[in-house]
Amino acid sequence: MDSSKKVVLVRGKVIGGNQPLICTPLVGSDVDQIMAELEKIRRKEPDIIEWRADFFSDLDDSQKVIETASKIRELVGQIPILFTIRSQKEGGQPIALEEKDKIRLISDVCKSNQVDLIDYEMDNEPENIHVLRQVSREYGVSLILSYHNFYSTPDDSSLVEKLLQAESYGADIAKIAVMPTSQEDVLVLLKATQEAQKRLKIPMVTMSMGRLGAITRMFGWVFGSNITFAIGEKSSAPGQIPIEDLRSVIQTIQKSIGNV
Numbered sequence: 001m002d003s004s005k006k007v008v009l010v011r012g013k014v015i016g017g018n019q020p021l022i023c024t025p026l027v028g029s030d031v032d033q034i035m036a037e038l039e040k041i042r043r044k045e046p047d048i049i050e051w052r053a054d055f056f057s058d059l060d061d062s063q064k065v066i067e068t069a070s071k072i073r074e075l076v077g078q079i080p081i082l083f084t085i086r087s088q089k090e091g092g093q094p095i096a097l098e099e100k101d102k103i104r105l106i107s108d109v110c111k112s113n114q115v116d117l118i119d120y121e122m123d124n125e126p127e128n129i130h131v132l133r134q135v136s137r138e139y140g141v142s143l144i145l146s147y148h149n150f151y152s153t154p155d156d157s158s159l160v161e162k163l164l165q166a167e168s169y170g171a172d173i174a175k176i177a178v179m180p181t182s183q184e185d186v187l188v189l190l191k192a193t194q195e196a197q198k199r200l201k202i203p204m205v206t207m208s209m210g211r212l213g214a215i216t217r218m219f220g221w222v223f224g225s226n227i228t229f230a231i232g233e234k235s236s237a238p239g240q241i242p243i244e245d246l247r248s249v250i251q252t253i254q255k256s257i258g259n260v
């Protein structure tokens, strides 16, 4: 492994090492649904669990959000928790919070000590990104800065620029998820990933969504992507495949080519 590269260590999991990590989302809209989902997911032992809180119906009640985060923590034990409120503009659910309330809530969640990572979109106001960078650093939470395009795949140099932009904003991990409309677009995402691997110092997460892009979830790690999202119980984005299938494909690839 390149020694100039940083890795992110979360509860014993190495993000940015040779082993791709599998993250499964939680998309329940209330505590009961989330707990039921979690009960099934945790037995499948994902490396990371993402709470997609934009699906949560009480998102405007920060007390409830933090209580729910601590219930999730109790049930998952040492599995790292990623807290995400995906904006509608980038493929998330409609929510009642304004951006400033969202920043306050994500900050409160960092301070609560219940989650290990947060995700925020890098196309947001730099000032908001700065606030979340400060608070997450202060409370030992890792920051993923992400870019999602549910309609198309920008060219490879724009994608590399996005990943570098996340790094320059101080992200611990850079992430891009884009939609292909052709097989060429899938290659564009992989090419950008390979190029970014040479230039980024931080770990990254990249994926091409939908059916066309599903293969990138299986072997994107070969080109440098460090986390791949899979279905534990329910999907949170097009093209995700069940964790069992993903794990077995990754093992098969590793057996044939070794860890790269």
Ligand SMILES: O=C1C[C@@](O)(C(=O)O)C[C@@H](O)[C@@H]1O
Binding pocket: 025, 050, 052, 084, 086, 119, 146, 148, 177, 207, 209, 229, 230, 236, 237, 238, 240
């Ligand atoms: O950003 C991502 C990636 C994702 O959109 C995917 O395509 O797997 C799934 C989301 O839950 C997550 O927040």
